[in-house]
Amino acid sequence: MPKAEEYRNSSITLKEVIITGNEEVSPGVHLISWKREQNFIPGQVVKITIDQSVAPRIYSVCSGNSEAEIRVLFNVKEDGILTPRLSGVIPGMKIWASNPYGSFKDYGNPAWWIATGTGIAPFYSMFRSGISENKTLIHGARYLNQFYFEDELEWALGDKYIRCCSQEQSCNVFPGRVTDYLNEQKSLPTDINYYLCGKALMVVEVRDLLISKGVPYENILAEIYF
Amino acid sequence: MEALFGKTLDELTQVAIELGLPKFTGKQLAEWLYQKDIRLIDEMTNLSKKNRDLLSQHYKFGLVEPTRVQESIDGTKKYLFPTLQNKFIETAMIPDDDRKTVCVSSQVGCKMGCLFCMTAKQGFQGQLSAGEIVNQIRSISERNEVTNIVYMGMGEPFDNLEQVLKSLEILTSEWGFAMSPRRITVSTIGIIPGMLTFLNNSEAHLAVSLHTPFDDERKRLMPVQVAYPIAEVVKEIKSWDFGRQRRVSFEYIVFKGLNDSPKHVTELARLLNGIKCRINLIRFHPIPGTPLEGTDEQTLQLFKDKLNDKGILTTVRASRGQDIYAACGLLSTKELLGKGNSVQFG
Numbered sequence: 001m002p003k004a005e006e007y008r009n010s011s012i013t014l015k016e017v018i019i020t021g022n023e024e025v026s027p028g029v030h031l032i033s034w035k036r037e038q039n040f041i042p043g044q045v046v047k048i049t050i051d052q053s054v055a056p057r058i059y060s061v062c063s064g065n066s067e068a069e070i071r072v073l074f075n076v077k078e079d080g081i082l083t084p085r086l087s088g089v090i091p092g093m094k095i096w097a098s099n100p101y102g103s104f105k106d107y108g109n110p111a112w113w114i115a116t117g118t119g120i121a122p123f124y125s126m127f128r129s130g131i132s133e134n135k136t137l138i139h140g141a142r143y144l145n146q147f148y149f150e151d152e153l154e155w156a157l158g159d160k161y162i163r164c165c166s167q168e169q170s171c172n173v174f175p176g177r178v179t180d181y182l183n184e185q186k187s188l189p190t191d192i193n194y195y196l197c198g199k200a201l202m203v204v205e206v207r208d209l210l211i212s213k214g215v216p217y218e219n220i221l222a223e224i225y226f
Numbered sequence: 227m228e229a230l231f232g233k234t235l236d237e238l239t240q241v242a243i244e245l246g247l248p249k250f251t252g253k254q255l256a257e258w259l260y261q262k263d264i265r266l267i268d269e270m271t272n273l274s275k276k277n278r279d280l281l282s283q284h285y286k287f288g289l290v291e292p293t294r295v296q297e298s299i300d301g302t303k304k305y306l307f308p309t310l311q312n313k314f315i316e317t318a319m320i321p322d323d324d325r326k327t328v329c330v331s332s333q334v335g336c337k338m339g340c341l342f343c344m345t346a347k348q349g350f351q352g353q354l355s356a357g358e359i360v361n362q363i364r365s366i367s368e369r370n371e372v373t374n375i376v377y378m379g380m381g382e383p384f385d386n387l388e389q390v391l392k393s394l395e396i397l398t399s400e401w402g403f404a405m406s407p408r409r410i411t412v413s414t415i416g417i418i419p420g421m422l423t424f425l426n427n428s429e430a431h432l433a434v435s436l437h438t439p440f441d442d443e444r445k446r447l448m449p450v451q452v453a454y455p456i457a458e459v460v461k462e463i464k465s466w467d468f469g470r471q472r473r474v475s476f477e478y479i480v481f482k483g484l485n486d487s488p489k490h491v492t493e494l495a496r497l498l499n500g501i502k503c504r505i506n507l508i509r510f511h512p513i514p515g516t517p518l519e520g521t522d523e524q525t526l527q528l529f530k531d532k533l534n535d536k537g538i539l540t541t542v543r544a545s546r547g548q549d550i551y552a553a554c555g556l557l558s559t560k561e562l563l564g565k566g567n568s569v570q571f572g
Contacts, residue, residue: 045453058453103445104452200337201349203449207341208515217341217517222449224339226385226417 014047014056014096019089020069026145028076029118030087031062032095033069040065040100042126043223047098048072050085057082058226060197061100062121064128070100073121073148104195104223110134111193114206116178117141119198122223124149132157140164140178140202147173179205188213196222229288230267230281231259231364232357234392235401245280256401260360263370265289290361292317302547305366306559309334311352314559315380317362318552319372322544327374330362331557332390333381338415339449342437342479344513344551345380348560354381356392363397375405377412378433380557384412384420394428407431408471415450416459425466433506434459436476438485439493457497464500475504479555482519486529495536505533505540511553 017034025031042065049056063071076083089095106113106126113123113135120139126132137157141147144165153161164174164181174181179202182188194210196203203222211217233241238259239252251273258270267282293314294306305317311334318329334351336343362379363372375397377383383390390412396402397410407429414421415435425432436456438444444451468474476498480486494505507530510520521529526542533540547553 102453103441103455199349200335200339200346203339204346204349207339208347211517212515218446221445221452222339223452224337224449226337226450226453 014049014052014098016094017070017097018091019093019095020091021071022087022089022091024087025073025148029073029146029148030076031071031073031148032086032089033063033071034095034097036063036068036070038099040070041103041105042129042131043102043104043106043122044100045102045104045122045223046070046072046100048086049096050082050089052096054082054085056096056098060104060119060121060223061125063125064130065125067128070097073118073124075118102223104197104221106131106135106195107193109193110189111195112136112138112189113195113197114138114178114182115140115196116198116202117146118148119196119202119223119225120148122197123195124153127153127156136160136162138162138164138178138181140166140181140198142167144168144170144173178202179209182206182209182213185213188215190214190216190219192219194220196220198225200224227286228284229355229357230255230285231288232355232360232392232396233259234395235399241281241285245277245284247277247280251277253401259287260364260396260402261404288357288361289365290358291365295367296550296552298547298550298552300546300549302550302552303366303368304547304550304552304557305362306562307358307362307365309352309354309358313351314562315354315358315362316552316557316559317366317379318547318557319366319368320546320552321368322546325373326368326371327376328363328366328368328372329376329379330359331379331381332359332377332383332386334559336381337385338382340415340435341447342481342510342513342516342518343555344558345555347513348558348563351563353386354389356389356396359389359393360396360403363403373409375410376433377410378554380559382415382417384414384417384424387420387423391424391427394430398429411473411475413477415448416454416456417450418454418459418462421459422462429472431473431475432463433475433477434463436478436494436505439490439497443485460497460501468502473504474501475506477506477508479508479510480521480526480529481510482521482525484518486521486525488532491529491532491536494533495538498538503538505538507540507542508554509542509545511545511548511556513556 021033023031047056059072062073076087166177238255242251292305296304301321303319313334315331320327335348336345337350410430413433
């Protein structure tokens, strides 16, 4: 009989990879990388862990599908088991990672991408993979320094890149949460797709809000941090 | 102060050893905690007064009383329990002839975000300990009459796997509640690694929330489909030997015009082909702001008949406790989350 640790789906089997980079992109938020050895679809996730005694966690890939490296963006949870150790990895160290898997993918239609915090990762992966035409990206964060990759995204997406900050203010940044921004819109397009990524409560509240504004639930696809 | 209630026999034995008590005190503690109807360490009368005092200096018994009980016109009761993190959970007790089934919560809130579920609307506030899970059975007034337990309350059990497995150990061990695992069902939306670990480490029944066999539809209803597609879940189940007595069932809320068509019957039959299982059809209990509607009674019965014709044992689960929001998918303690505890998401 199969055992969980022998979970046979080969795409989710963990293997050793060698870290090539670890950048603290914002206080307590790290972007780690390792060499890409397989193709993937932007929006897919990987499981990673520091060693096999620590339960792996799932993270969205945060790099383009033709780049040489796979990158992953994560918050360090001070009381966590995995992320404090993961934040300390240096190039040359080994961690365990799965191949990318999952089916949170953009189908190419006009869409709004809505994320909070590190939920930007799958959309940044799509953007870096050349998917950005007809997309509007709405990113929510508590503080201004949590708009990861903002220079690049602002340059490329212009007014299709909307930042919502709940705790600090700045020009060109909407003052409030993502839900506040959506609530202020007189109407929302109902014939496009909406992709959501973030914590469960954000996803549920945004989804309810979109539905209340006439967006069919069939047009909403969500990725939740499990 | 740490609770004794919720510890396994091994842990209780360790407690005894660390306090300098005889090793067999662990077994005595387990009997008092899980097999006798007491609520205080001082009532453990086969321990000396000195040892009871020593235990009380370091530990509390650990039972928590419900703070509210509501009763439905159909006899179902909904209990509200405070948790260690100053949050609240709900537990349903469903009487049915000579059975009394307790539906326990495994988390405060839920991360899974299912479109049809009230618990999802409060987000995730925390994990329950094994003691808090078992307390939901031990601290209700029907505690001595419970015949069945289902892990179908608030939360996804396999997202709190360690504590859920520990609670199952306490419920089914000879030193614990000594319940048959055949009277316990754990329900999941299909977190595959957790499900396999559960199948390996417990003999309790498994229930899987299916709700539609089609990938695109399920993604819209249940975000977990993106990470763990139902086809993969079923593939794993097919490869598992459930033996003669262990059951797997699939939960299926029937939505009008969404998942109640002949093509769903055909695809369900294809998907579940080769699994000895049951499908439980569940009437949808509408929640505020939902775009979904329950199917009508005639379509529900027809859907059931068609599945039975395909050789899949299919039943319609009776809705219970709807008037007190205790029915499937309606449990929530969102209104009790204090403003100071509200969740920030950016």
